Amino acid sequence: xxxxxxxxxxxxxxxxxxxxxxxxxxxxxxxxxxxxxxxxxxxxxxxxxxxxxxxxxxxxxxxxxxxxxxxxxxxxxxxxxxxxxxxxxxxxxxxxxxxxxxxxxxxxxxxxxxxxxxxxxxxxxxxxxxxxxxxxxxxxxxxxxxxxxxxxxxxxxxxxxxxxxxxxxxxxxxxxxxxxxxxxxxxxxxxxxxxxxxxxxxxxxxxxxxxxxxxxxxxxxxxxxxxxxxxxxxxxxxxxxxxxxxxxxxxxxxxxxxxxxxxxxxxxxxxxxxxxxxxxxxxxxxxxxxxxxxxxxxxxxxxxxxxxxxxxxxxxxxxxxxxxxxxxxxxxxxxxxxxxxxxxxxxxxxxxxxxxxxxxxxxxxxxxxxxxxxxxxxxxxxxxxxxxxxxxxxxxxxxxxxxxxxxxxxxxxxxxx
Amino acid sequence: xxxxxxxxxxxxxxxxxxxxxxxxxxxxxxxxxxxxxxxxxxxxxxxxxxxxxxxxxxxxxxxxxxxxxxxxxxxxxxxxxxxxxxxxxxxxxxxxxxxxxxxxxxxxxxxxxxxxxxxxxxxxxxxxxxxxxxxxxxxxxxxxxxxxxxxxxxxxxxxxxxxxxxxxxxxxxxxxxxxxxxxxxxxxxxxxxxxxxxxxxxxxxxxxxxxxxxxxxxxxxxxxxxxxxxxxxxxxxxxxxxxxxxxxxxxxxxxxxxxxxxxxxxxxxxxxxxxxxxxxxxxxxxxxxxxxxxxxxxxxxxxxxxxxxxxxxxxxxxxxxxxxxxxxxxxxxxxxxxxxxxxxxxxxxxxxxxxxxxxxxxxxxxxxxxxxxxxxx
Numbered sequence: 001x002x003x004x005x006x007x008x009x010x011x012x013x014x015x016x017x018x019x020x021x022x023x024x025x026x027x028x029x030x031x032x033x034x035x036x037x038x039x040x041x042x043x044x045x046x047x048x049x050x051x052x053x054x055x056x057x058x059x060x061x062x063x064x065x066x067x068x069x070x071x072x073x074x075x076x077x078x079x080x081x082x083x084x085x086x087x088x089x090x091x092x093x094x095x096x097x098x099x100x101x102x103x104x105x106x107x108x109x110x111x112x113x114x115x116x117x118x119x120x121x122x123x124x125x126x127x128x129x130x131x132x133x134x135x136x137x138x139x140x141x142x143x144x145x146x147x148x149x150x151x152x153x154x155x156x157x158x159x160x161x162x163x164x165x166x167x168x169x170x171x172x173x174x175x176x177x178x179x180x181x182x183x184x185x186x187x188x189x190x191x192x193x194x195x196x197x198x199x200x201x202x203x204x205x206x207x208x209x210x211x212x213x214x215x216x217x218x219x220x221x222x223x224x225x226x227x228x229x230x231x232x233x234x235x236x237x238x239x240x241x242x243x244x245x246x247x248x249x250x251x252x253x254x255x256x257x258x259x260x261x262x263x264x265x266x267x268x269x270x271x272x273x274x275x276x277x278x279x280x281x282x283x284x285x286x287x288x289x290x291x292x293x294x295x296x297x298x299x300x301x302x303x304x305x306x307x308x309x310x311x312x313x314x315x316x317x318x319x320x321x322x323x324x325x326x327x328x329x330x331x332x333x334x335x336x337x338x339x340x341x342x343x344x345x346x347x348x349x350x351x352x353x354x355x356x357x358x359x360x361x362x363x364x365x366x367x368x369x370x371x372x373x374x375x376x377x378x379x380x381x382x383x384x385x386x387x388x389x390x391x392x393x394x395x396x397x398x399x400x401x402x403x404x405x406x407x408x409x410x411x412x413x414x415x416x417x
Numbered sequence: 418x419x420x421x422x423x424x425x426x427x428x429x430x431x432x433x434x435x436x437x438x439x440x441x442x443x444x445x446x447x448x449x450x451x452x453x454x455x456x457x458x459x460x461x462x463x464x465x466x467x468x469x470x471x472x473x474x475x476x477x478x479x480x481x482x483x484x485x486x487x488x489x490x491x492x493x494x495x496x497x498x499x500x501x502x503x504x505x506x507x508x509x510x511x512x513x514x515x516x517x518x519x520x521x522x523x524x525x526x527x528x529x530x531x532x533x534x535x536x537x538x539x540x541x542x543x544x545x546x547x548x549x550x551x552x553x554x555x556x557x558x559x560x561x562x563x564x565x566x567x568x569x570x571x572x573x574x575x576x577x578x579x580x581x582x583x584x585x586x587x588x589x590x591x592x593x594x595x596x597x598x599x600x601x602x603x604x605x606x607x608x609x610x611x612x613x614x615x616x617x618x619x620x621x622x623x624x625x626x627x628x629x630x631x632x633x634x635x636x637x638x639x640x641x642x643x644x645x646x647x648x649x650x651x652x653x654x655x656x657x658x659x660x661x662x663x664x665x666x667x668x669x670x671x672x673x674x675x676x677x678x679x680x681x682x683x684x685x686x687x688x689x690x691x692x693x694x695x696x697x698x699x700x701x702x703x704x705x706x707x708x709x710x711x712x713x714x715x716x717x718x719x720x721x722x723x724x725x726x727x728x729x730x731x732x733x734x735x736x737x738x739x740x741x742x743x744x745x746x747x748x749x750x751x752x753x754x755x756x757x758x759x760x761x762x763x764x765x766x767x768x769x770x771x772x773x774x775x776x777x778x779x780x781x782x783x784x785x786x787x788x789x790x791x792x793x794x
Contacts, residue, residue, distance in 0.1 A: 023688060045667070048663050049663060051658060052655045056598075057598055065531075065603040066533075195651045276549070277546070277548050278484075279598070281548060285480050289477070293670070295744045299465060299740065300462075300681075303681055307685035311685070311689075370669045
């Protein structure tokens with residue numbers, strides 16, 4: 001009898017059920033999309049923040065002091081220690097290699113150009129490397145996305161160079177000009193503008209800088225761009241003071257400090273440190289954005305919960321006469337409440353599933369439109385959303401059902417509702 | 418919109434209209450309240466989201482100022498910034514930014530190693546570069562802030578040390594060390610006065626954190642370039658671009674959220690109000706049976722809907738502004754100040770939705786004979 005009551009209720013009141021179901025579907029869709037966007041926004045914004053540049057710097061352990069003013073290197077080129085280029089691909093072998101967006105080795109060399117001393121910076125532009133079976137591309141085009149080139153980027157295997165924009169203006173260099181560097185003519189493939197010290201420099205493939213310096217395989221420093229987790233109490237602690245399990249947790253969290261520590265482990269004789277300006281502020285900005293999205297998501301959830309409640313309350317309110325009839329025919333309070341709750345559960349589940357699918361689509365659209373990338377929807381979200389939908393629908397119906405159950409059948413039957 | 422024709426000689430007709438409006442709200446409190454509640458929630462959600470949307474740029478821009486300078490002034494051709502030039506910079510900024518001068522020399526440590534020594538204003542640096550991890554800031558003359566790597570060279574045990582520059586030497590007491598993970602670690606920082614007394618060198622670089630949106634920063638850069646023709650003005654591009662990107666994406670995400678929430682709440686209000694109006698088809702039928710004109714009935718329901726929309730929008734605006742202020746305080750430690758420019762669209766939107774919710778069922782009921790409704794069919 002009970003299933004038939006429920007079934008008939010859905011069959012006969014299609015329009016009303018559709019309205020309530022539509023409200024639930026809409027609410028669930030908004031909730032799903034918001035939760036998906038909010039959980040993924042940290043990762044998306046982390047990638048956007050990587051445009052600010054590298055957040056970890058690897059230097060030789062036994063290096064002499066940098067003598068650098070405004071990014072201009074004043075240290076004699078022969079001075080100091082070097083890292084080995086052959087060790088670089090091992091960066092992909094660290095525990096958090098998926099979080100490492102890219103890295104760029106740098107080797108500054110002083111060269112004479114038109115009788116003046118100019119810094120030639122050797123680096124990777126977009127160099128294909130491989131570690132084990134893993135092939136990847138890395139270089140300044142990934143770690144320094146704010147560098148802009150008028151003309152072409154040189155190939156990493158070539159002898160072409162980029163001229164900094166201020167240097168090019170001073171010497172009248174253009175794309176395709178030839179410059180004499182270390183006894184040979186090199187082609188300027190493009191003009192580089194960074195608004196930084198590189199504007200006064202020549203930027204060349206790493207191999208060319210090593211050749212001019214006469215030290216094959218030498219690298220002065222490595223800029224690493226990594227996706228990191230905002231530093232919390234654990235991240236700020238000194239790993240040397242940690243006990244075993246705590247240390248493991250620190251090591252397996254993508255803090256800037258633990259990624260730097262792991263880089264130090266794989267590159268011999270190196271010292272890796274977070275660039276505090278980038279790493280610290282990134283964490284602060286990210287936690288603000290995540291906090292904001294969390295609160296906004298809560299607001300959206302609240303709005304959709306109220307929408308669902310309002311729809312359910314209206315739907316039940318309209319059925320007072322039916323309740324009166326059921327009660328007059330001898331139905332108990334429990335039977336009436338059970339009927340309404342069963343209907344609410346059915347509506348919540350069906351609306352929840354459709355709403356989840358619609359919300360997932362919506363999240364995809366938002367991800368594609370705003371971030372040009374997919375927003376991942378965790379499958380675990382579906383049962384969670386369904387449970388929330390049922391709870392919200394029940395909570396929204398509860399007050400209305402209580403009133404309906406208390407309703408005196410006499411008024412309903414006399415038509416005085 | 419007058420009952421005069423039907424009830425000559427009674428109390429002023431306009432009061433009858435208001436009495437009906439008022440009594441309708443009082444008599445059926447439950448339904449009217451739930452409709453009003455839906456209206457309030459929708460208006461509050463829309464207000465909170467619009468307030469946040471308008472304010473988020475300013476709030477996040479402030480977070481980005483923690484990255485330090487976004488504009489750098491470098492004196493051209495080995496000139497320096499005199500104190501007059503520094504005053505010009507500060508008056509150009511007019512409180513909308515923080516300018517910190519830096520002077521640089523390459524001095525020699527006791528063992529002859531070259532080392533970069535910088536003179537600056539410690540109080541200002543502290544505000545500009547709050548990511549510097551500093552043990553203790555210098556607070557007296559002849560005290561130095563020593564970079565972590567420089568400390569290992571000049572003063573491994575934190576003892577006082579000597580530096581020489583062009584034959585003149587200075588005796589310094591390390592107040593503390595600074596660690597940044599970048600070039601600062603290899604430098605020694607003194608107060609500008611100490612550096613000038615020792616070397617005679619004046620600031621050659623001014624780092625500025627300009628407040629505001631990317632457009633405001635650009636405007637300030639052109640103003641600085643006009644005021645100081647002897648300096649190169651350039652942006653710290655990665656910071657400026659990173660900020661623009663993140664702010665742009667954040668605003669777009671919030672806009673999508675705002676639209677979603679507004680559409681959801683508007684539909685919720687629409688369905689609740691339509692239910693409410695449909696529920697009152699008896700009133701409609703009785704009014705019609707008593708001879709009220711269609712215009713009067715429309716006017717009555719429309720006025721009712723408009724009143725509901727207005728009341729809901731005003732209360733909702735208050736609640737939503739409160740919610741936005743709370744979110745601002747909880748997340749950014751600064752309240753989001755309510756924007757009254759948001760109020761007119763909220764009121765207009767609420768009234769429009771309420772009117773729509775009244776008109777659709779009215780149009781449906783228009784052709785129905787009152788007798789049908791009164792007979793309960």
